[in-house]
Amino acid sequence: MNRRNFLKQSAFTTAGTMLIPHFLKAYESQMLGMGPAPTGKILVVVQLSGGNDGLNTVIPYRNDIYYRERPTIAIRPDKVLQLNDEIGLHPAMGPLKALYDEGLLTVINNVGYPNPDRSHFRSMDIWQTASDSDKYVNTGWVGRYLDAACAGKAQQPYRTIEVDDTLSLAMKGSELNGLAVLDPKKLYNQTRSSLVTGLSKERVQNHDAHEPESVSYLYKTLAETVSSADYVYEKVSRTSQPISSVPAGTVLTTYPNNELGNRLKTVSKLIQAGVDTSVYYVSISGFDTHINQPGQQERLLGQYAESVGAFMADLKIAGRQNDVMMMTFSEFGRRVKQNASNGTDHGTANNVFLIGGGLPARRVLNEAPNLTKLTDGDLTYSVDFRQIYATLLHDYLGADDVAILGRKFDGVKIV
Amino acid sequence: MDKLTRQQQTRHLFARAAFGATPAELTEADQKSLRKVVRQLFRDSEAVTELRVVEPEQNETKQQLKGMVRDGQLDKDMLKERIRENAEKVRDLNLLWIDRMATGKGALREKMALFWHGHFACRAQGRNPLLMQQYANTLRQNALGKFGDLLMAVSKEPAMLQFLNNQQNRKNAPNENFAREVMELFTLGRGNYSEHDIKEAARAFTGWQFTPEGQFVFRERVHDEGEKTIFGKTGPFKGEDVIAMLLENRQTARFVTAKIYRFFVNENEDKKRVDELADQFYKSGYDITGLMEQIFSADWFYDPKNIGAHIKSPVELLAGLRHTLGVQFDQPQPQIFVQRTLGQLLFYPPNVAGWPGGKNWIDSSSLLFRMQLPNYVLKAADVLVRPKEDGDVNTQLLARKGNAKFRTTVNWADFEKAFINTPDAGLTNALAETLLPFPLRPDQKTVLESQLKPGQTRPERIHTLTAAIMSLPEYQLT
Numbered sequence: 001m002n003r004r005n006f007l008k009q010s011a012f013t014t015a016g017t018m019l020i021p022h023f024l025k026a027y028e029s030q031m032l033g034m035g036p037a038p039t040g041k042i043l044v045v046v047q048l049s050g051g052n053d054g055l056n057t058v059i060p061y062r063n064d065i066y067y068r069e070r071p072t073i074a075i076r077p078d079k080v081l082q083l084n085d086e087i088g089l090h091p092a093m094g095p096l097k098a099l100y101d102e103g104l105l106t107v108i109n110n111v112g113y114p115n116p117d118r119s120h121f122r123s124m125d126i127w128q129t130a131s132d133s134d135k136y137v138n139t140g141w142v143g144r145y146l147d148a149a150c151a152g153k154a155q156q157p158y159r160t161i162e163v164d165d166t167l168s169l170a171m172k173g174s175e176l177n178g179l180a181v182l183d184p185k186k187l188y189n190q191t192r193s194s195l196v197t198g199l200s201k202e203r204v205q206n207h208d209a210h211e212p213e214s215v216s217y218l219y220k221t222l223a224e225t226v227s228s229a230d231y232v233y234e235k236v237s238r239t240s241q242p243i244s245s246v247p248a249g250t251v252l253t254t255y256p257n258n259e260l261g262n263r264l265k266t267v268s269k270l271i272q273a274g275v276d277t278s279v280y281y282v283s284i285s286g287f288d289t290h291i292n293q294p295g296q297q298e299r300l301l302g303q304y305a306e307s308v309g310a311f312m313a314d315l316k317i318a319g320r321q322n323d324v325m326m327m328t329f330s331e332f333g334r335r336v337k338q339n340a341s342n343g344t345d346h347g348t349a350n351n352v353f354l355i356g357g358g359l360p361a362r363r364v365l366n367e368a369p370n371l372t373k374l375t376d377g378d379l380t381y382s383v384d385f386r387q388i389y390a391t392l393l394h395d396y397l398g399a400d401d402v403a404i405l406g407r408k409f410d411g412v413k414i415v
Numbered sequence: 416m417d418k419l420t421r422q423q424q425t426r427h428l429f430a431r432a433a434f435g436a437t438p439a440e441l442t443e444a445d446q447k448s449l450r451k452v453v454r455q456l457f458r459d460s461e462a463v464t465e466l467r468v469v470e471p472e473q474n475e476t477k478q479q480l481k482g483m484v485r486d487g488q489l490d491k492d493m494l495k496e497r498i499r500e501n502a503e504k505v506r507d508l509n510l511l512w513i514d515r516m517a518t519g520k521g522a523l524r525e526k527m528a529l530f531w532h533g534h535f536a537c538r539a540q541g542r543n544p545l546l547m548q549q550y551a552n553t554l555r556q557n558a559l560g561k562f563g564d565l566l567m568a569v570s571k572e573p574a575m576l577q578f579l580n581n582q583q584n585r586k587n588a589p590n591e592n593f594a595r596e597v598m599e600l601f602t603l604g605r606g607n608y609s610e611h612d613i614k615e616a617a618r619a620f621t622g623w624q625f626t627p628e629g630q631f632v633f634r635e636r637v638h639d640e641g642e643k644t645i646f647g648k649t650g651p652f653k654g655e656d657v658i659a660m661l662l663e664n665r666q667t668a669r670f671v672t673a674k675i676y677r678f679f680v681n682e683n684e685d686k687k688r689v690d691e692l693a694d695q696f697y698k699s700g701y702d703i704t705g706l707m708e709q710i711f712s713a714d715w716f717y718d719p720k721n722i723g724a725h726i727k728s729p730v731e732l733l734a735g736l737r738h739t740l741g742v743q744f745d746q747p748q749p750q751i752f753v754q755r756t757l758g759q760l761l762f763y764p765p766n767v768a769g770w771p772g773g774k775n776w777i778d779s780s781s782l783l784f785r786m787q788l789p790n791y792v793l794k795a796a797d798v799l800v801r802p803k804e805d806g807d808v809n810t811q812l813l814a815r816k817g818n819a820k821f822r823t824t825v826n827w828a829d830f831e832k833a834f835i836n837t838p839d840a841g842l843t844n845a846l847a848e849t850l851l852p853f854p855l856r857p858d859q860k861t862v863l864e865s866q867l868k869p870g871q872t873r874p875e876r877i878h879t880l881t882a883a884i885m886s887l888p889e890y891q892l893t
Binding site: 047054121125134136138154157164165166167168169171172177178179180186187190191194195198199202205206208212214215217218219222224225228229237281285286392 | 434668720722723755771774778780782787801804853861862866887
């Protein structure tokens with residue numbers, strides 16, 4: 001579909017969603033809503049911004065080079081939560097170790113891409129757009145998934161949700177952008193001002209077929225935002241009232257009171273409310289540990305592990321554990337050799353975690369980092385991150401990975 | 416839309432060639448011929464006043480500061496404080512530039528420099544404010560001169576050499592980043608050079624370095640003096656020779672003109688028109704003023720299809736709003752907050768390709784924030800939004816607290832004066848004509864007027880209606 005047709009069609013459909021009575025909306029969602037993804041699966045992406053030090057997260061606790069290169073920040077072998085006889089988790093990650101023991105965690109080592117870039121913003125761009133490191137792309141991989149999921153159907157930004165106030169590049173498609181929602185009620189209220197509702201109504205009545213494309217685009221975005229905010233808030237407020245719907249004897253999960261905990265709690269609430277969303281995106285920051293890394297990373301990894309532990313426990317109670325997979329990544333790992341300030345500088349390849357999703361976990365998928373075969377003092381990647389994206393898109397979400405990623409990447413054997 | 420009225424033409428000119436106009440500026444301009452108004456814009460931009468937040472001789476790099484700690488001149492706390500002060504100066508530079516854009520004096524030059532900031536995208540590295548200050552002033556100084564001078568000057572800017580890793584580009588150990596971006600992003604565009612050209616050009620650029628004081632220096636001992644073959648020519652080329660070859664290539668004129676057209680005229684390129692402009696640009700020896708004057712004087716520039724076709728960038732939105740209403744911010748942080756939230760922070764473009772612009776600016780959250788912005792700026796409404804942290808410790812300072820404290824002074828008196836003779840019934844339309852690219856639809860007018868409260872005085876009515884009009888999706892366009 002070319003852009004003009006697309007705009008015509010979406011102007012029509014969005015004009016519809018804003019004013020049609022509820023019974024028609026129900027009809028519409030029966031016709032169009034087919035569950036989150038064709039496979040009924042949900043993906044939750046957790047981004048650790050700042051470049052998490054992978055070597056102190058998944059620790060090669062039998063490797064002399066690791067201890068030699070990191071005399072003051074290495075994690076002592078007896079503290080490590082062992083995964084196998086080579087590697088183990090940071091001691092602050094108890095809840096993650098528990099998930100591993102349950103068979104829910106898969107660790108993928110040495111994930112990166114060719115010609116790595118050590119700048120935060122650039123490397124994050126590369127991960128979010130899934131581009132080659134020498135190309136600049138203005139759409140994100142989740143956004144392009146949304147484009148594909150909504151092609152020829154109703155334009156529903158809420159099919160991919162970022163739990164935040166602003167939208168990451170990862171969530172921007174070429175035809176449609178995902179929805180940023182930190183708090184469904186707050187977003188709903190923002191779209192309920194008399195000006196916004198007045199304009200939306202006026203717009204539907206006086207839509208000018210000859211108006212400039214720029215005007216159509218803004219009003220299309222506004223209409224989609226209003227109807228998405230309405231949809232999400234309605235779903236959440238409808239389900240969150242009756243406590244009686246919780247089976248007797250269930251212990252409600254307590255989330256740790258930190259940013260990631262709060263955001264994952266929102267994701268869980270949206271999933272349990274039956275919101276038609278197949279990809280959620282959440283990020284936390286602070287991993288840029290150039291100075292005094294140990295305390296800072298311990299605190300952050302602790303928050304991460306506790307929040308993820310609570311999230312998975314919550315989903316288990318809700319019986320949704322097998323429908324939801326979480327992927328955790330960071331834009332790069334850090335140098336093998338520590339610096340002079342008890343920290344680490346920007347590096348390249350890193351580990352990725354996959355959790356849940358109802359798959360037989362492979363636990364530790366591939367070889368531990370090879371510290372004798374470094375590239376310019378950094379780990380050498382063996383898995384391209386886009387291989388993981390391709391697998392998640394194709395095998396897990398049932399989407400056309402080649403169309404979304406621009407070419408074929410060999411899958412990794414996780415699904 | 417039918418053919419433009421004269422007032423619409425003036426409005427369009429100021430919207431594109433500057434950061435919009437005040438009602439008084441519009442009225443004054445309408446007394447003169449359009450051609451004269453265009454000339455006046457260029458004349459007003461002839462003088463350049465430097466942006467200055469740091470004196471070159473007082474600037475200390477992080478390395479120099481660390482040296483002072485080693486020599487015992489500074490203790491650790493003093494070092495921390497000095498590094499913080501340096502980072503704060505990049506922020507001050509950002510705000511100073513926004514101020515210049517917003518005052519309207521020399522607005523065409525500032526608008527052009529903003530375009531070049533996206534074209535020659537360079538991001539503050541580390542915390543050396545002097546390098547960014549020099550870079551910004553080089554863009555502003557050369558914004559309306561010859562493109563060749565601008566290209567040479569900005570390519571030799573320490574900030575750019577650092578950003579594109581040319582310090583690491585040495586004889587026998589070439590780094591191709593600089594050579595690649597000079598061709599791909601500054602001059603020819605993708606597909607107009609070979610990988611071999613880049614490899615060889617990188618060798619020619621070896622030795623282009625800078626001193627700790629922030630001065631360009633050609634270091635002969637790291638320069639590769641051997642023969643290179645670039646674009647089919649062979650010789651012991653240096654960096655300057657490569658720049659000359661790029662300027663000789665007509666494709667550079669085509670590439671740059673097309674980008675200017677998309678920024679200043681219409682995102683959808685008119686191929687024939689761009690070809691004509693590029694031809695002229697090339698023949699003029701890349702005279703930027705000549706090219707821009709040709710554009711702003713052309714009948715087709717005022718074609719209805721170009722009106723409101725441009726989505727304002729966050730900086731254009733902020734500077735424009737400030738200019739129209741004479742807004743001053745009491746605290747520095749909110750303007751940084753607006754830039755960060757909406758995705759355009761001066762001196763921090765997302766990558767070497769600059770800000771993608773156009774509809775990339777707009778998504779559900781950025782649109783709602785933009786529609787709420789007038790309430791923050793004009794009514795000090797509570798801010799409920801928080802921008803993302805990018806995880807880089809170097810930009811943490813820019814993410815500080817104080818985001819939500821919008822305290823501003825608005826020059827309502829001057830703005831109100833322009834509508835003193837407007838009858839009450841015509842007030843909404845009169846305001847819209849100065850603030851929006853399109854006339855209001857009757858029902859839109861009704862929605863806007865529903866924001867008024869009974870018993871409001873005329874100034875209060877003007878404030879309410881202005882904030883409401885600036886909240887329209889159409890206000891995002893120009």
